[in-house]
Amino acid sequence: MNFFNVEKEIKSIKDQLHNSFDVVDRVLNLKDISVGFIYLKSFTDNLIFSTAIYQPISSYEGKLDFDVIKKLVQANDIKEIKKEEIVDNILKGGVVILTNNSNKILSVDIQKFNARAPSEPPTTPVIQGPREGFTEDIKTNIGLLRKRFYSADLVLKNLTVGKRTQTQIIIAYLDSVVDKRIVKEIEKKLKKIDIDGVVDSYYLIPFLIDRPNSLFKQVGNTEKPDIVCAKLLEGRVAIMVDNTPMVLTVPFVLLEELQNTNDYYTNYIYSTLLRFVRLIGSLFAILGPGIYIALQLFHYNILPLKYLITIADSTQQIPFTPFIEILFISLLFQILYEVSLRLPSYLGLATSIVGALILGDTGVKAGLISPPAVIVVAIAKIALYTIPEQSAQITVLQFIFLLIGASVGLLGIIGGSIYFIGYLNSIENYRTPYLAPFSPFILRDNKDGIVKVSLTSMKERPLSFETNNKRRQK
Amino acid sequence: MKNEQSINVWQTSIMLFLMIFANKVLLLPSLLYREANVEGTICYIILFLLEIGLITLFIYLKRKYPETSFHELIKAKLGTITLKVIYILFIIFFVCKLVLIYNITYIFFKDLIYKQDNSVIFLICFLPIINYLSFINFRAFGRTCQLFFPIILIIALFCVLLSFISVDSVPLLYQSNLSDIIITTLKHISSFGDVIFLFIFMDKIDYKKGDGKKLFSLVILAIILVVGTSVAFYYSYTYTSFMHPYAIFEVLGNIKDYGGLGRIDVIAVIFVMFLTYFQMAIYLKSYTKCFNVVFTKLNSIYALVSFDIGFILIVELLIRNLEKTIAYGESVLPYLSLISFFIVPICSIIFLIIKKKQNNKEKE
Numbered sequence A: 001m002n003f004f005n006v007e008k009e010i011k012s013i014k015d016q017l018h019n020s021f022d023v024v025d026r027v028l029n030l031k032d033i034s035v036g037f038i039y040l041k042s043f044t045d046n047l048i049f050s051t052a053i054y055q056p057i058s059s060y061e062g063k064l065d066f067d068v069i070k071k072l073v074q075a076n077d078i079k080e081i082k083k084e085e086i087v088d089n090i091l092k093g094g095v096v097i098l099t100n101n102s103n104k105i106l107s108v109d110i111q112k113f114n115a116r117a118p119s120e121p122p123t124t125p126v127i128q129g130p131r132e133g134f135t136e137d138i139k140t141n142i143g144l145l146r147k148r149f150y151s152a153d154l155v156l157k158n159l160t161v162g163k164r165t166q167t168q169i170i171i172a173y174l175d176s177v178v179d180k181r182i183v184k185e186i187e188k189k190l191k192k193i194d195i196d197g198v199v200d201s202y203y204l205i206p207f208l209i210d211r212p213n214s215l216f217k218q219v220g221n222t223e224k225p226d227i228v229c230a231k232l233l234e235g236r237v238a239i240m241v242d243n244t245p246m247v248l249t250v251p252f253v254l255l256e257e258l259q260n261t262n263d264y265y266t267n268y269i270y271s272t273l274l275r276f277v278r279l280i281g282s283l284f285a286i287l288g289p290g291i292y293i294a295l296q297l298f299h300y301n302i303l304p305l306k307y308l309i310t311i312a313d314s315t316q317q318i319p320f321t322p323f324i325e326i327l328f329i330s331l332l333f334q335i336l337y338e339v340s341l342r343l344p345s346y347l348g349l350a351t352s353i354v355g356a357l358i359l360g361d362t363g364v365k366a367g368l369i370s371p372p373a374v375i376v377v378a379i380a381k382i383a384l385y386t387i388p389e390q391s392a393q394i395t396v397l398q399f400i401f402l403l404i405g406a407s408v409g410l411l412g413i414i415g416g417s418i419y420f421i422g423y424l425n426s427i428e429n430y431r432t433p434y435l436a437p438f439s440p441f442i443l444r445d446n447k448d449g450i451v452k453v454s455l456t457s458m459k460e461r462p463l464s465f466e467t468n469n470k471r472r473q474k
Numbered sequence B: 001m002k003n004e005q006s007i008n009v010w011q012t013s014i015m016l017f018l019m020i021f022a023n024k025v026l027l028l029p030s031l032l033y034r035e036a037n038v039e040g041t042i043c044y045i046i047l048f049l050l051e052i053g054l055i056t057l058f059i060y061l062k063r064k065y066p067e068t069s070f071h072e073l074i075k076a077k078l079g080t081i082t083l084k085v086i087y088i089l090f091i092i093f094f095v096c097k098l099v100l101i102y103n104i105t106y107i108f109f110k111d112l113i114y115k116q117d118n119s120v121i122f123l124i125c126f127l128p129i130i131n132y133l134s135f136i137n138f139r140a141f142g143r144t145c146q147l148f149f150p151i152i153l154i155i156a157l158f159c160v161l162l163s164f165i166s167v168d169s170v171p172l173l174y175q176s177n178l179s180d181i182i183i184t185t186l187k188h189i190s191s192f193g194d195v196i197f198l199f200i201f202m203d204k205i206d207y208k209k210g211d212g213k214k215l216f217s218l219v220i221l222a223i224i225l226v227v228g229t230s231v232a233f234y235y236s237y238t239y240t241s242f243m244h245p246y247a248i249f250e251v252l253g254n255i256k257d258y259g260g261l262g263r264i265d266v267i268a269v270i271f272v273m274f275l276t277y278f279q280m281a282i283y284l285k286s287y288t289k290c291f292n293v294v295f296t297k298l299n300s301i302y303a304l305v306s307f308d309i310g311f312i313l314i315v316e317l318l319i320r321n322l323e324k325t326i327a328y329g330e331s332v333l334p335y336l337s338l339i340s341f342f343i344v345p346i347c348s349i350i351f352l353i354i355k356k357k358q359n360n361k362e363k364e
Helices: A006-016 A046-058 A066-072 A083-091 A138-146 A180-191 A201-208 A225-234 A261-265 A268-297 A305-315 A322-342 A345-365 A371-386 A388-408 A410-425 B009-024 B028-064 B070-078 B080-114 B119-135 B138-166 B178-187 B194-200 B212-243 B247-253 B265-294 B300-317 B322-331 B338-363
Strands: A023-029 A034-040 A078-081 A094-099 A105-109 A154-161 A167-174 A220-222 A237-241 A247-250
Touching: A006 A023, A006 A034, A006 A083, A006 A094, A023 A046, A034 A046, A034 A083, A046 A066, A046 A094, A066 A094, A066 A105, A078 A083, A083 A094, A083 A105, A138 A154, A138 A167, A138 A225, A138 A237, A154 A180, A167 A180, A167 A225, A180 A201, A180 A237, A201 A237, A201 A247, A220 A225, A225 A237, A225 A247, A225 A261, A261 A268, A268 A322, A268 A371, A268 A388, A268 A410, A305 A371, A322 A345, A322 A371, A322 A388, A345 A371, A371 A388, A388 A410, A388 B119, A410 B080, A410 B119, A410 B138, A410 B265, B009 B028, B009 B080, B009 B138, B009 B194, B009 B212, B009 B265, B028 B178, B028 B194, B028 B212, B028 B247, B028 B338, B070 B080, B070 B338, B080 B119, B080 B194, B080 B265, B080 B300, B080 B322, B080 B338, B119 B138, B119 B265, B119 B300, B138 B212, B138 B247, B138 B265, B194 B265, B194 B338, B212 B247, B247 B265, B265 B300
Parallel strands: none
Antiparallel strands: A023 A034, A034 A094, A078 A105, A094 A105, A154 A167, A167 A237, A220 A247, A237 A247
16 A cells, blocks of 8 residues: 655645745654644644644654544544645645555644624614624624524535635525525536636626626625525525625515615614605606706706796806706716725715815806706715615616706606616516516515515515415414 | 416506507597597597407407417418518508607607707607617516506596596587598597507417406506596587697696696606607517518518618608698508408408317317
């Protein structure tokens, strides 16, 4: 039988790792055995290595062989691996142990890095309800999910994607609830991915949907374990990616963007009111500036006289055309937004004050922009954040409708609305209509649509997508 | 087996609602009054009965041939040449209807809210949208109609109910004799027969036993609303109805600046915009389907491109004003309406008779 030449083997492994500076090797030459250790110092816990692996072996006084070493190592995650798996295990934070009297290889996972503790995610703050958020560590994230399901029904499937990053991906679903065809479809799509690396869960989205070039979001994403838990209970599938707190959920419908975490932890009548506000807010954000410009340029004759006089009074001194005026204010806001995102918070605040108060007020006083235009754009830009997850899409649509309104008026705005609704209706991922439960109209799913009913009335899971088990409660 | 791209009966009835409403509440009431006075309403009822007959025929045909398309039936029972001839007539019919609808709405919008004679604006608005809607699959289109339907229905109810506010007198009936009514009915038959699209998309409509009630519920509602609009219009303007061309707009025009909200009649304009887009899209979808049946080797892109070129030439060169449009609608189109009210029913009845004979043979 061929046993390892420990030193020669370690050299070969180091060569495969291109002799990186953080590769550490130790050879322990004892009476009748040589034990070799190799690991990455940047990615393993040195203290655990010394106390739980190196010390017990080096101080053992009996006869050492592979099986004794295996018993001496005081760690939870110990496994025997094949020779071709050595590099992979080292790269994932394992300590590989070789001996010269055996051809077996031991890998001990003592991976360590500074992961942040679960905290409230900045993207979805809540007034009531759990404040935990996912972190960049997939093990922590799995734990956060597991502690919400003390049931074997939660299935976690492991995959690796990315030729160079070898990123760990977990597909999570409830076995008795989910439609297995969706899981198979997701697995198939993920396994087909041939990419260098997956840096964030966003990298997977284009591969999971049928229309990757679309403006519209087609996969749900959240940083909150309670949201993922609720979606799994509805029969959806969650996809967790290592190194990112963003967990993806599919199938996704547009209605999900209208729903907010707070809706489920507060009175349902109030939630309904808030959803109406969100809907009206987002519609105003998309169509408001376009309609204003269409009325001003093409259909001023349909405005009530008093309003027409007010507008005429405030715009007659403006040197720009109404379209340029609105476009200028919109772009100014967008610039301020970009700046405030990237500046430190103390400077961001100052920029907002300069932008909103000084530039706006001075612009009006200088006669460069009119007060009605500032009001319309300001309301539209604020309304944009009634659905913050869709703010990017709404911003693009706002500019499109502004252009349509300025070019062809109200007829174009109605035509544009019909076009976009037609387009959204043609999107279908995982046999789920994107605009369900509004079109097609599914009465039962509208219990959690714009109108939200009490939890006691929501006895079934959504019908918008396929599930294995329709009943939620008796 | 259920067709993946098919639409359900509610979506079908919504499309029927849109088609029944579409071009019947704008110019038609005024034109009917001009020739048949208040009895124009009777013309409406006669023509709607014909449309109900067509829908009933469709239901019978769908029951007997649930999975078969209309063109497959014609091909199988009457031969390929007959199929091509009938479908070429369909193509001409749909193009002519599209031209008529476009012109009516173009003149309406140009006069009332755009105040400028720039047809490019209207072509830019209509053509890309209806091209896109006829390009997407039938199911997505059905869902789009479904999503907009509540808005359209609310506006329709609002317009019709509010239009009765302006009623100030009840004109006398029996001003026209029977022959006037019949001649007017035949003259304006081209404004009806819009339900013909049901036959074109026969294989893409899911129909189960008992769905007839669902299908007729919105049809009846649409008919009531259309007749209601014309009645409100005649009762609002009585003897000067013929001087007011745009019925639904005019009845709301009587209550301008309602509650300081501005001109209420703008709601009718928005209503007409929605209806025009959907009606034109349904016609263009039907045209595309017929084109693909006639020219089997050419795909939908060819159908749409050929339509766009032909359409721009016709509307830009031939018809640009209200008088020409009315003349066109009253002279050319009534003959083409024979397709809706003559050829399609005859074909359907032939198929039903054949099916009955087959069933009898099988029983024997």
